[in-house]
Amino acid sequence: MNHTPDRSRTRRKFLKMLGASPLIAGSGVLAGCLANLLHAAPSEEKQFLGWLENLQQSDDVISSPDQALDVMDFEPAARKAIPPAHFGYLATGVDDDGTVRANRDGYSRIQIRARRLVDVERIDISQSIFGVKWNTPIVLSPIGSQKAFHPDGELAVARAAQSKGHLMLLSTAATSSIEDAIAARGGPVWQQLYPTNVWEVGQAIIKRAEKAGSPAIVLTVDLQEGSNRETLFRSQRLDKRQCSACHSGAYSPFARGKPGTSGSGGFAGFASRKPMFDGLDLSKVTALHAVNMDWDFVKRLRDTVTVKLLIKGIVTREDAQLAVQHGVDGLIVSNHGGRAEETLRPTVESLPEVLEGVGGKVPVIVDGGVRRGTDIFKALALGATAVGIGRPHSWGLGAFGQAGVEAVLEILQRELRTIMRQAGTTSVEKITHDYLVSRPS
Ligand SMILES: Cc1cc2nc3c(=O)[nH]c(=O)nc-3n(C[C@H](O)[C@H](O)[C@H](O)COP(=O)(O)O)c2cc1C
Known part of the structure; x- marks a missing residue:
């Protein structure tokens, strides 16, 4: 099928919009998939969009451990239960989360x-x-x-x-x-x-x-x-809770752009927990x-x-x-x-x-x-x-x-x-x- 420039533009706009949604941003892997997809071939794009549609239609997050068919079933359940910033800490890789995905892909080869x-x-x-x-x-x-x-x-x-x-x-x-x-x-x-x-x-x-x-x-x-x-x-941007109640502006090994930044609590503030x-x-x-x-x-x-x-x-x-x-x-x-x-x-x-x-x-x-x-x-x-x-x-x-x-x-x-x-x-x-x-x- 031929993609007119207009359709391609609309699709890219849609993908960017998806990228901004909490569903995607909450999952490093999904966000990374999307980033790659913005540079992907139309066939890959189609496959991903089909998968995303299925995901949207299904509301099959498990509500008890015995419902799980595989360990991946626990990820959406955890995302539902854990505050967004804490789930982000669990999910995150670095940059585009490409190495997180690569670790999985390696086994499929x-x-x-x-x-x-x-x-x-x-x-x-x-x-x-x-x-x-x-x-x-x-x-x-x-x-x-x-x-x-x-x-x-x-x-x-x-x-x-x-x-x-x-x-x-x-x-x-x-x-x-x-x-x-x-x-x-x-x-x-x-x-x-x-x-x-x-x-x-x-x-x-x-x-x-x-x-x-x-x-x-x-x-x-x-x-x-x-x-x-x-x-x-x-x-962290999605989390509306008052994080300073627990984190008190202290040192964070992952402070954005500032390695090992010490806030008012310093390392001792971080270590107190x-x-x-x-x-x-x-x-x-x-x-x-x-x-x-x-x-x-x-x-x-x-x-x-x-x-x-x-x-x-x-x-x-x-x-x-x-x-x-x-x-x-x-x-x-x-x-x-x-x-x-x-x-x-x-x-x-x-x-x-x-x-x-x-x-x-x-x-x-x-x-x-x-x-x-x-x-x-x-x-x-x-x-x-x-x-x-x-x-x-x-x-x-x-x-x-x-x-x-x-x-x-x-x-x-x-x-x-x-x-x-x-x-x-x-x-x-x-x-x-x-x-x-x-x-x-
Ligand atoms: C939320 C989180 C916290 C981690 N904390 C530590 C840590 O404190 N020390 C450490 O050596 N590795 C830490 N790791 C790395 C893990 O020990 C392990 O190498 C990695 O999670 C394995 O990959 P997997 O999550 O794909 O199974 C952490 C990983 C995650 C996801």
């Missing part, structure tokens, strides 16, 4: 070679990490400020992790302490580390976590101050993410940490090799769920070179865009020891509290079992590269 006539009556999805056996290879990645999604926050996540047998990582920027998370989990929780720009503060967080019984410290290295989180900034900073001298702290970190810092950390030390955010062979040389015990391949830099590179495509870099010496976990049991299967087949999920457990939390997180975990476990059975693999260790093939281009 890998196909599964299913074997037949294998006895798959018994499926074992348990996995060992550092000699500890977990019910599943699905790990709960660290998420900051989870009380922004539900009053029970990280503690609801910890209880769900306990009831479903998952490993959980607690953010330094969590709204619950490591002691409370471990108590709610009824077992060890790994401590994620943002060391700040003051060594003594990072060191105190490590020592506190070790004392609480955390068996691993996970240093996040992929985030610098001031990442361009446009979806977050847009959602983050129990991992309780009792620490924060007078010299200006940044949550230590922008001056380098490999000497890792060396110093290695000498300080007495439990396992992992680095989260490695995406290249070179850095993987350096990490191993520096005595790091494990890696998490991550681009912060597309919230770090807009590389458009999916983590599942970074995974093979990181695995090459470590040469089997340490376990490697991957996160970013994992939404299906088949995604987990593919990551494990590539050689990951485990996979992390970030947003999905927060969607479950925001929508339905602990029951929502449990339902998300149950669905992913069920889907993993299903694909293992279908592909003819009875245990996690049997999921190898032989079960994969790249999609012909």
